[in-house]
Structure formats: structure tokens, C-alpha cells
Amino acid sequence: MASNHGTVAHLLPQTYKRLVSEWLEEDCPSFDYGGFVVGATMAEARLLGKSKGVVAGVPFFDEVFRQLDCIVEWHVKEGEEIVPIKHCATVRGPVQKILLGERVALNTLARCSGIATKSSHLLETVRKSGYANVLAGTRKTTPGFRLVEKYGMLVGGVDPHRHDLSAMIMLKDNHIVACGGSITSAVHAAQAVGGFSMKVEVECQSEEEASEAISAGADVVMLDNFKAEEIGAAARRLKEKWKGERQFLIEVSGGLTEENIQNGYLSEDVDIASTSSIHQGVGHVDFSLKIVRQ
Numbered sequence: 001m002a003s004n005h006g007t008v009a010h011l012l013p014q015t016y017k018r019l020v021s022e023w024l025e026e027d028c029p030s031f032d033y034g035g036f037v038v039g040a041t042m043a044e045a046r047l048l049g050k051s052k053g054v055v056a057g058v059p060f061f062d063e064v065f066r067q068l069d070c071i072v073e074w075h076v077k078e079g080e081e082i083v084p085i086k087h088c089a090t091v092r093g094p095v096q097k098i099l100l101g102e103r104v105a106l107n108t109l110a111r112c113s114g115i116a117t118k119s120s121h122l123l124e125t126v127r128k129s130g131y132a133n134v135l136a137g138t139r140k141t142t143p144g145f146r147l148v149e150k151y152g153m154l155v156g157g158v159d160p161h162r163h164d165l166s167a168m169i170m171l172k173d174n175h176i177v178a179c180g181g182s183i184t185s186a187v188h189a190a191q192a193v194g195g196f197s198m199k200v201e202v203e204c205q206s207e208e209e210a211s212e213a214i215s216a217g218a219d220v221v222m223l224d225n226f227k228a229e230e231i232g233a234a235a236r237r238l239k240e241k242w243k244g245e246r247q248f249l250i251e252v253s254g255g256l257t258e259e260n261i262q263n264g265y266l267s268e269d270v271d272i273a274s275t276s277s278i279h280q281g282v283g284h285v286d287f288s289l290k291i292v293r294q
Helices: 016-027 033-038 058-066 095-128 146-155 173-178 183-194 207-216 228-241
Strands: 042-049 071-074 086-094 134-136 169-171 200-204 220-224 249-253 272-274 287-291
Touching: 016 058, 016 095, 033 095, 042 095, 058 071, 058 086, 058 095, 058 146, 086 095, 095 134, 095 146, 095 287, 169 183, 173 183, 183 200, 183 207, 200 207, 207 220, 207 228, 220 228, 228 249
Parallel strands: 134 272, 169 200, 200 220, 220 249, 249 272
Antiparallel strands: 042 086, 042 287, 071 086
């Protein structure tokens, strides 16, 4: 991201610092027995990247040690791809405090970096296949850890999708069923309360449902769990049918793999491809923190 527009870190709300405090409290709710053993002698520790991946989660790592009166000096930039073994950062402070923050900081950095790495890799794959539109994550994130996971997606270069239920109005199949089965009624009700600033997206199981949603004024239609070979043709027919009459985006979700990307799953008529594979079941980037022997 260009420096004149800031960095991904500048997106973070101040509330992330409270999250870090909660993580530290969870990890040490009473006495720090190991800290008693080592004492408060000033020490230096090296953060080592032990597996290949994209570094992400720097602000969370920094905040852990800031709250523990330590200083972090980075030797790599966030978003940089590292190969093992890389000296990524140096942490300085009381040895007890370094060890108190070690596991919280490493767990967060490893998870966030894993998501950034998978996001970056999948984005590179879809670009090589010729797909030039939006690759996005989903809202299938870990409760309490969403901010970190969405942050990792952004560092990896993909669209984080909506962050919560208050970001865009998503009408899924259960919403439609619960309000009588009418997509049109559900869209109109959402528009009545969402106002001009809120987009409405409708999850659709067929082209017929998508057409009804578009006719009702939906901003985005999601073709959910269509067969891979049907996606491109269905998206094209919808774009041709409503050309000049309605403006809308088509999202596809479910079943995206590195294999079917190469077999025409995505086409230029698909505006957004969303997948939870970039943040669910993703491997971590391995880091360790080693105290330098004095």
C-alpha cells in the first residue's frame, strides 16, 4: 500500500489494545511463577521466522510488548515474505516481561501470518488464471479473534468482505424462509431500514432466485454452492438478462479450490469470489523467540 495512503495498521481501532490486554490476562490470570524464577534483568530476544510465509500481525505483536514495558525493533516489513531462518525482530526489556508476553505474541503473529500467506498465495493463483476481479474472505471467522484474521487477509492482499452483521445487509436462505419465502419482501424490508448507505446482498440457490433479487433491487446476488461448471454460464446469463435495467454485482461462494480455478470456475462475469479457505484451517507460519545469552 502506498505510503501516502498509510498502511494497513492505520485501519486498526484503538480497541485492539484492549483485546491484547484480555489475551495477556487470559494467559496469566494470577501469579507468573516462571517470571519469578528469571527476575527482571534487562535482556534481549530474537524473533526468528522458522518457516516460509508472509509476515502479518506486527501491531498486535508490538502492543503485547508495549504493555509489558518492552521495545520491539523490526528487521523486516509487514507484508514481506520470509524464508527460514530469518531474524525478523529484536525484543528488549526485563526478561520476565519478555517471557510473559512470548506465547501471546507468537500465537497471534503465527496465526495472522498464516492467513496472510494463504491469502497472498490464492490471490496469485487466481491472477495467474486470468481472473482480475475481487477475491474475498468471509465472515466465518473465530469469535474474539476476527480483527486479527481480517487484518491478515488485508495484509495478504484480499478483500476482507463484511466485518460483522452491521456491515452490509446479507439476506441468507434462513432470512428468506423466516419471512415467508419471498425474496422481494425481504429485500424491500431491508432497504426500508438500511437506507441509502447500506448495500443489500441476497444469497441465491438458483438463477430464478437471483433474478427475483435483482428485480427487487438487490445490490449483490450471491450464487451459493453452484456446481463449478455452472458458475460462469449462470453469471453471464444474469448479466445479459438485466443489462441496462439493473446495476448489481455477482458473488460466488463455496467450493473454490486451486484446482477448479484453473478449470473455468471464475469468469469475468463473476465480480466477487469469496472463500473461507484463506482463513479456516490455515497453517501457521512458525516463529520462535530466543533470549540472547549474555
